[in-house]
Structures are given as structure tokens and as C-alpha cells.
Amino acid sequence: MKVCEKVQRKGTTSYNEVADELVAEFSTADAHFSPNESQAYDQKNIRRRVYDALNVLMAMNIISKEKKEIKWIGLPTNSAQECQNLEVERQRRLERIKQKQSQLQELILQQIAFKNLVQRNRQAEQQANRPPASNSVIHLPFIIVNTSKKTVIDCSISNDKFEYLFNFDNAFEIHDDIEVLKRMGMAFGLESGSCSAEDLKNARSLVPKALEPYVTEMAQGSISSVYVSSSSGSASNGTRFSNSDYSNGGDGMLATSSNGSQYSGSRVETPVSYVGDDDDDDDDDFNENDDDD
Numbered sequence: 001m002k003v004c005e006k007v008q009r010k011g012t013t014s015y016n017e018v019a020d021e022l023v024a025e026f027s028t029a030d031a032h033f034s035p036n037e038s039q040a041y042d043q044k045n046i047r048r049r050v051y052d053a054l055n056v057l058m059a060m061n062i063i064s065k066e067k068k069e070i071k072w073i074g075l076p077t078n079s080a081q082e083c084q085n086l087e088v089e090r091q092r093r094l095e096r097i098k099q100k101q102s103q104l105q106e107l108i109l110q111q112i113a114f115k116n117l118v119q120r121n122r123q124a125e126q127q128a129n130r131p132p133a134s135n136s137v138i139h140l141p142f143i144i145v146n147t148s149k150k151t152v153i154d155c156s157i158s159n160d161k162f163e164y165l166f167n168f169d170n171a172f173e174i175h176d177d178i179e180v181l182k183r184m185g186m187a188f189g190l191e192s193g194s195c196s197a198e199d200l201k202n203a204r205s206l207v208p209k210a211l212e213p214y215v216t217e218m219a220q221g222s223i224s225s226v227y228v229s230s231s232s233g234s235a236s237n238g239t240r241f242s243n244s245d246y247s248n249g250g251d252g253m254l255a256t257s258s259n260g261s262q263y264s265g266s267r268v269e270t271p272v273s274y275v276g277d278d279d280d281d282d283d284d285d286f287n288e289n290d291d292d293d
Contacts, residue, residue, distance in 0.1 A: 004062070015068070019051075027043065054070065060076060061073060109190060112207060115206040116202075141177050145172055151168055151171075190203060194221075
């Protein structure tokens, strides 16, 4: 109980600080009772009890430990409050799962579309017995800006040709390469859940075996509740689109419009790594020698 009270009073402390204070308190109180030769044993015993108490408090989520720092979280609440907190945490984790499913499904669509495009281009080259003309090739990634023929467009390019600024006096649409490939049928209609048995077979052959069940679910349309194939919305004057909105490293584009506009795209970046809130590789247990180094 004394360990809990000390951590609560201090708010932030360390194992050695708590242990030293308790050793000092008990040593002073028992100095006239305990012989000198037993004091070393008593100190070690007190430190061991402090170590055990801190681990129990951490297991009960009353305190937290980051490196050598101990922080007070709070005493357990009543059952109703605890149930509510658990429900909030459950919803948070379900939302994370939903987002990861959506991202995974979009990455699967991208892989299928790209591989299908490569196969189509390879077949076209074999039939023509020559590579395509250089002026007929569109390199990935790319975006397409669509607007009326009557629209007046003012284009400014930065000196390094990395940034483009477009001003439109009329509504316009922006489509990224993935959206264009989907409209070309490169994703076999998986994005809309309208995929024939033959297309499903071809799509499954373009992904690793472990991902084939996801492709089947997408073909059956069971992903509609967690997957949005494209995003669109209105953009008023002053809306800016950065290069990260369209591609994984392509030239950037900034666009403004005095009227409504729409962006339609579904490219997502392939995650290199993810470090979640719970992904801490540090040792969470207390060590009696934590502060001794």
C-alpha cells in the first residue's frame, strides 16, 4: 500500500526513488530494534517487495513504465466504467482493423491492375513484334485533369519543374492512374464487386496465394461495407492538391478552381512499416537494477 501511495503522490517517479525512500523509512523506524549485521538483508528484502508491488500495480494498469520512468495512471474504476472503457477500446481497434482491411484491399487492386496491364502490354508487343513507339507510351504514375473545352486554364511551373500550379475558371476533375486503370477494366471489376468467374480466376493468379481469399471476397461484393473504391468531393477556389494525393513519388500538382471540382482517385501508399501504440519492444517488467547503470 505504501508503494501505491508514494507513486500516486509523486505522479512520476522511478523504482530506485521509491525503494530508497521506503528503505530509509523502515531503517530509521527499526534502527533501535535491528542489529547492524541484519540491516543489509532488510534493505534487500524491502527492495524486493517494492519490485513485486510495482509489477502488480503495472499489471493492474494502475501505473505505467517507460524505460526507467514510472507514471501514475489511476486506481481501477467501477465495473460499469471499466466496461465502458473496454467498449471504447474495442471500437477503436475495430476501426483500425477496418482501415487496414480497406488499405489491404486497395493495394490488392493496385497489384492486380498493374500486373494485368503488364501482361496486356507484353501481349501487344509480341503481336506487333516490336516495342511501342516512344510517343505512344504513358509512364506511371500519372494523373488526368478533365474539364470543359471552354475552360480557361492558367498553368505555372516551378523552376525545378517539380510543382505545377493550375488555375481553372470552371469545374474540373482529377483522376489518378489507378482510377484510370480500373475504368479500363484492368482490375477485372473487383472494385465494384462485378467480376465474372473467368475474370476472378485471372485475378487470383495475379496475387500471392495467401491473398486469394481476399480477392474472392472482393468479387462477391462482400467488401462494400469496409471499402471505398474512390474519393470525390467539391473543391472551391484556393484548394491545393499536393503530389502525395496522387502518386508515390510522381511530379506534384497543385490545383485551384473558382468553381466546383472533383478528385477521383484510390491510390494508397504501400506501408513500409507500422509502429502502433502497443508495439513497444522495451522490457515492460521492472528490474531491480534499472537505475543502477
